[in-house]
Amino acid sequence: MKQYFVNKVAADNGDHEVHEESCMNPPSEAKRHYLGSFSNCREAVAKAKEIYETTNGCFHCCRECHTT
Numbered sequence: 001m002k003q004y005f006v007n008k009v010a011a012d013n014g015d016h017e018v019h020e021e022s023c024m025n026p027p028s029e030a031k032r033h034y035l036g037s038f039s040n041c042r043e044a045v046a047k048a049k050e051i052y053e054t055t056n057g058c059f060h061c062c063r064e065c066h067t068t
Helices: 040-048
Strands: 002-007 016-020 032-038 056-057
Touching: 002 040, 016 040, 032 040, 040 056
Parallel strands: 016 056
Antiparallel strands: 002 016, 002 032
């Protein structure tokens, strides 16, 4: 299981990106909201959608969940 967090600050397109703990391009600690431990990014993105309406997987670490 991997640890995931979501960026509290939306990207220019309005998405709050979900990242794995090992991401090479993470937001700063102050801009992260910890989501929990999940077996895949789809579960983490679903959890993030409970907090932010528009979420997306990070292009770098959650590519299978990156849609825009």
